[in-house]
Amino acid sequence: MSLLKATDLCRHYEVGGGLFRKPQILKALDGVSLDLEPGKTLAVVGESGCGKSTLARVVTMIEPPTSGTLLIDGKSVRQGDPTLRKTIQIVFQNPYGSLNPRHKIAQILGEPLRLNTDLDAAERRRRADEMMERVGLRSEHCERYPHMFSGGQRQRIAVARALMLDPKILVLDEPVSALDLSIQAQVLNILSELQSDLGLAYLFISHDLSVVRHIADEIMVMYLGRAVEAGAAKEIMDGSAHPYTRALISATPVADPARQKQRIMLTGELPSPLDPPTGCAFHPRCAHVTDGCRSAAPVLEARGSGAVACFNPL
Amino acid sequence: MAESSGSVKAQTRRQMLSEFWFYFSENTGAKIGLFVFIGLVLIAIFADVIAPHAANVQYRDALLVPPVWQEGGRWEYILGTDAVGRDMLSRLIYGSRFSLFIGCVVVAIAVTGGVTIGLIAGYFRGWVDMVIMRVMDVILAFPSLLLALVLVAILGPGLTNAMIAIAIVLQPHFVRLTRASVLNEINREYVTSARVAGAPPFYLMTRTILPNCLGPVTVQATLSFSNAILDAAALGFLGMGAQPPTPEWGTMLAEAREFILRAWWVVTFPGIAILITVLAINLMGDGLRDALDPKLKRT
Numbered sequence: 234m235s236l237l238k239a240t241d242l243c244r245h246y247e248v249g250g251g252l253f254r255k256p257q258i259l260k261a262l263d264g265v266s267l268d269l270e271p272g273k274t275l276a277v278v279g280e281s282g283c284g285k286s287t288l289a290r291v292v293t294m295i296e297p298p299t300s301g302t303l304l305i306d307g308k309s310v311r312q313g314d315p316t317l318r319k320t321i322q323i324v325f326q327n328p329y330g331s332l333n334p335r336h337k338i339a340q341i342l343g344e345p346l347r348l349n350t351d352l353d354a355a356e357r358r359r360r361a362d363e364m365m366e367r368v369g370l371r372s373e374h375c376e377r378y379p380h381m382f383s384g385g386q387r388q389r390i391a392v393a394r395a396l397m398l399d400p401k402i403l404v405l406d407e408p409v410s411a412l413d414l415s416i417q418a419q420v421l422n423i424l425s426e427l428q429s430d431l432g433l434a435y436l437f438i439s440h441d442l443s444v445v446r447h448i449a450d451e452i453m454v455m456y457l458g459r460a461v462e463a464g465a466a467k468e469i470m471d472g473s474a475h476p477y478t479r480a481l482i483s484a485t486p487v488a489d490p491a492r493q494k495q496r497i498m499l500t501g502e503l504p505s506p507l508d509p510p511t512g513c514a515f516h517p518r519c520a521h522v523t524d525g526c527r528s529a530a531p532v533l534e535a536r537g538s539g540a541v542a543c544f545n546p547l
Numbered sequence: 548m549a550e551s552s553g554s555v556k557a558q559t560r561r562q563m564l565s566e567f568w569f570y571f572s573e574n575t576g577a578k579i580g581l582f583v584f585i586g587l588v589l590i591a592i593f594a595d596v597i598a599p600h601a602a603n604v605q606y607r608d609a610l611l612v613p614p615v616w617q618e619g620g621r622w623e624y625i626l627g628t629d630a631v632g633r634d635m636l637s638r639l640i641y642g643s644r645f646s647l648f649i650g651c652v653v654v655a656i657a658v659t660g661g662v663t664i665g666l667i668a669g670y671f672r673g674w675v676d677m678v679i680m681r682v683m684d685v686i687l688a689f690p691s692l693l694l695a696l697v698l699v700a701i702l703g704p705g706l707t708n709a710m711i712a713i714a715i716v717l718q719p720h721f722v723r724l725t726r727a728s729v730l731n732e733i734n735r736e737y738v739t740s741a742r743v744a745g746a747p748p749f750y751l752m753t754r755t756i757l758p759n760c761l762g763p764v765t766v767q768a769t770l771s772f773s774n775a776i777l778d779a780a781a782l783g784f785l786g787m788g789a790q791p792p793t794p795e796w797g798t799m800l801a802e803a804r805e806f807i808l809r810a811w812w813v814v815t816f817p818g819i820a821i822l823i824t825v826l827a828i829n830l831m832g833d834g835l836r837d838a839l840d841p842k843l844k845r846t
Contacts, residue, residue, distance in 0.1 A: 331736035
């Protein structure tokens with residue numbers, strides 16, 4: 234049974250509305266479906282502004298979806314079941330902003346327990362100490378303030394906080410992109426360890442394909458609020474069918490000087506989601522564009538073990 | 548374990564304090580201001596011991612005696628006496644009590660009210676914010692002293708009513724400041740993170756957001772302290788604040804008005820007292836801002 238199931242999830246924002254002007258609709262998320270199994274990692278990749286973070290915010294119930302259904306652990310989020318909060322937690326990109334600067338680590342870790350359980354202070358503290366050791370920090374660190382830690386340590390504290398309520402799903406919103414390379418590996422290793430120990434499911438949001446290659450079981454590629462390709466990580470990394478995915482993968486640096494690099498250069502910018510192109514949203518930047526792409530939008534169709542939304546898959 | 552955590556706590560507190568003092572003491576003016584202010588507080592506390600005379604005793608044989616260093620001055624009345632023979636120095640010493648009391652009460656009322664309203668406006672946005680901020684704009688549109696005067700005229704003259712009026716006049720600054728900080732903090736990730744952890748709105752407002760907004764409010768509170776003293780003196784001078792024979796500095800000025808040409812000391816000394824107090828507190832507030840503003844800190 235899938236732990237997290239989203240069907241046609243949409244999140245639209247109204248922007249620029251004035252007293253006499255009708256607001257425009259920004260489709261940050263426009264019909265995304267996904268399915269996450271226990272113990273697996275689904276990576277969501279795409280450029281900045283493609284709706285990855287909006288997806289994370291909708292899935293973690295920070296924002297309600299405009300339409301579509303979201304089932305967490307088989308229960309619909311629309312009923313507002315408070316126990317669902319404990320099932321899904323999030324780790325943010327910026328470890329310098331995600332910890333309350335006025336609270337001690339013990340308070341930061343104890344807060345989710347305090348809000349959701351009846352445990353007393355001593356028990357909360359004991360669990361905080363335990364969790365600190367689990368993420369490779371010492372329990373004495375609980376008495377310190379966030380500004381006394383480095384970025385990597387802070388991100389581990391953020392992971393520890395997210396795990397305090399024993400969630401089944403962890404949404405990782407670019408958890409390592411603010412860290413330098415050696416620290417990235419450290420945090421990723423801890424995440425993998427925790428996943429195998431606790432059987433967590435990860436929704437891993439990233440723009441960095443070399444990180445995704447390392448950690449993901451499945452990949453979903455997003456472009457302008459829609460999924461353009463989804464499938465098993467290996468298949469996508471080795472032989473993707475969508476021209477956009479190909480371009481993304483070719484842009485990832487590979488540490489192999491002998492390898493001949495064939496970089497597919499994308500021209501132009503990500504179009505404005507306020508005024509998306511007609512037909513396939515990717516057609517203005519696509520090398521394989523045909524007349525059909527300009528008039529009609531392709532939908533996700535099964536291909537191999539995954540799915541791709543393209544009229545001319547490679 | 549408990550002992551070690553206690554010592555770590557004490558250590559971090561000491562470290563924060565020494566860091567604060569480092570930035571504060573870089574500003575010489577702030578240091579001077581702080582010492583003068585501490586001196587004033589001590590004078591106010593020990594007024595009964597220091598003051599050579601009682602505040603309201605009239606010495607009929609010593610009307611308008613000039614200060615000692617002038618011809619006709621007496622050592623009994625170092626700063627001279629006023630028109631009904633009360634010792635100026637003693638009245639000034641007792642007056643410091645009123646000024647500090649006014650400052651404390653006004654700032655307490657203005658901060659509590661202002662921060663609460665600002666927090667509500669910044670957190671809920673929408674029409675609540677609209678209504679609150681427009682009301683605050685209306686209050687700010689009046690010249691502050693004029694508004695305080697009108698309020699006292701409605702409430703009736705007296706020190707308590709003057710303090711309430713001044714607090715209402717000063718409040719919008721705190722509302723705006725708090726609201727701006729809340730708007731700044733509310734989109735930070737740690738607030739979202741608390742929300743994901745299931746924090747209800749009241750918890751978010753008071754525990755998560757508010758402590759992070761208090762830096763600028765503290766600075767504004769010190770500066771408002773001096774404003775409150777100044778406004779209270781002005782109301783006293785206009786006869787709307789503390790009523791005679793209270794030895795409040797503004798009221799003393801008002802009583803001495805007619806002797807301005809004949810006896811300079813009856814107006815000069817209360818004026819200087821107000822000046823020194825306000826200046827010291829403002830200098831201290833500047834230093835506080837430098838010490839608390841993270842943008843000015845070097846790491």
